[in-house]
Amino acid sequence: MKKTVQLWIVALVVALCSTSLSAKTPKYIFFCIGDGMSFSHVLATQLYYEHGNYKAGNESIAFLDFPVHSAVRTHANNSLITCSAAAATALATGHKTNIDHVGISPDKKPLTSIAKQLRDKGYAIGLVTSGQIDDATPAAFYASQMRKEAYLIGKEGADSQFDFLAGSALKQPYAPSQPSLYDxxxxxxxxxxxxxxxxxxxxxxxxxxxxxxxxxxxxxLPYALERKPEAMGLEFMVQAGIDKLYREKGKKGFFMMIEGASIDHASHPDDLATAIFETAEFDRSVRIAYEFYKKHPDETLIIVTADHETGGLTMGETNMRPFYWEYVNYQTLSKESLSDLFRSLKKNGQVDSWEKARKVLADHTGLWTKIPVNAGEEAALMQCYYRTVIQKSKEQEVTLYAQTEPLVAQAIALLDKKIGVAWSSTSHTGGFVPFYAIGCEATRFATVGDNTDIPQTIRKIMKIK
Ligand SMILES: [Zn+2]
Incomplete structure (x- = not known):
């Protein structure tokens, strides 16, 4: 009996030792955030790949094949529906906070991000976004401010001493009696x-x-749907960041945050084709991290999630109708750019008949030429045309980032309805967002259920208190 107990103790010690020996610390961490990317954005993009004659060479969203899947709650401290500031604070620091609080608690005390903690442990740090480098999502990894303090947030970006910061622009580079942020x-x-x-x-x-x-x-950055091929996109910035951070000498490894910021921008005005192309670009950017993982599988961790849903995108418009994912290809401009184009044509008298206006819409959406439009649908568009062009009504569709010509808004809504989707909101919604992980210690994330769990789990595996 005594011998059996001894054997059990030996077995237990061996098991404990082997567990601690097998618990590795990733050398390279990619934290990928699709801003506004709901489960439906991911599914719509995947369905477009499968059924929409997608030409970019991907057959499947890379992160859908990652072994760890979960669903994450996103609520802010003071609201079921969060914003990018509160959500990014949760993802960067592991603490819930209030709307528009960036890296600070509800009582405005600074919170410490995992990026700063990893910097202090000797890791190279990179933040990459298709939006502004000092907008809420990247900012929560280095700043402690209210969101409206854009100049001060930008300044904290420089103070962070992070190795690589990449984005479209600085939000507010100038302030009275202060040096320019560029200086x-x-x-x-x-x-x-x-x-x-x-x-x-x-x-x-x-x-x-x-x-x-x-x-x-x-x-x-210009939307992926309409960006010139030679212009810089999120993929280039991710590859550039990897090349740069990997070369950093004397560092223990690197941490890179990658944000697909324009998924949110395209989803506030309910613009499906633009949102799909942004999600596809985010997928291709994660794929670059995945290629790196394949070269360093034992040392790399990739996690993919979203900060919140935007637009309330729903698969299915009404009455069990089929989907027409190939219609996504016929939209050649984002809703915002088509609106800008239509507004200038209107100003110059170049859409002074319904036929001319209809041709502009048809050229950029495929309605009439490739997608059938019935008499009732055309009558509704014509009514909108007479009200807003002939009778010069000043009305605009107003969403967070855009003011859209009503006729363009109505045409894009008709296109999305014909593709088969519906939108319930022009703002954020409060549902679960997706979570995926692969690589070193990825299984430790299998039970994440709240956005604050993600940085807390990173802290555990990186042995940060
Ligand atoms: Zn948003």
Missing amino acids: YYRQQGYTICRGIDGYNANRATGKMLLLDTDTASRSW
Whole structure:
């Protein structure tokens, strides 16, 4: 009996030792956030890949094949429906906070992000976004401010001393009696580069702030749907960041946050094709991290999630109708750009008949030419045309980031209805968001159920208190 007990103790010690020996610490961590990316965004993009004659070479969303799947609650401290600031604070620090609070608690005390903790442990840090580098999602990884304090947030970006910061632009580079943020970043040792050529010319330098070439007219990267092929997109920034962080000498490894920011921007105005192309770009960016993982499978962890849902996207419009994912291909401009185009044509008298207006819509949505439009649907569009073009009603569809010509809004809504989807909101919604993980210690994330669990789990596996 005594011998049996001894054997059990030996077995227990061996088991405990082997558990601690097998618990590894990832050397490379990718934290990928689709801003506004609901389960439905992921599914719509996957269905478009499968049934929409997608030409970009992907057959399946890469992260759908990751072995760990979960669903994550996103509520803020003071609201079921969160915003990017409160959600990013939860994802970056592991603490719930109030709407519009960036890296601070509800009583405005600074919270510490996992990125700063990993920096202090000797890891190289990169933040990459298709939006502004000092907007809420990246900002929560380095700043402690109210969201409206854009200049101060931008300043904290430079103070972070993170190795690689890449995004479309700085949100508010100037403030009265203060140095420009461009000067401030340079003072803090950053090289500021713009676009692909700017990066390539400066890739060997130290800390880098990489921005888009032309951010005067719009503050985020052009949408993937309508971006020129030679222009910088999220994929380039991710690859550039990996190349740069991997070369950092004397670091223990790296942590990179990747944000698909424009999924949210496209979903506020309920623009399905644009949102799908943004989700596809996010997928291709995660795929770059996945390629890195395949070269370093024992040392790399990739996690993919969202901060919240945007738009209340629903698979199925009404009455069990079939889906027509190929119709996504016929939209050639985002709803915002088509609205800008229509507004200028209206101003110049170039849509002074219904036939001319209809041709503009048909050229950019495929309605009439490739997608049948019945008499009742056309009559509703014509009514809108007479009210807003002929009778010069000043009405606009107003959503968070855009003011849209009503006729364009109605045409895109008709297109989305014909594809087969519906939207319930032009804001964020409060549902679960998806979570996926692969790589070193990924199984430790199998039970995450709340957005705050994610950084807390990273802390556990990285042995951060
Ligand atoms: Zn949003």
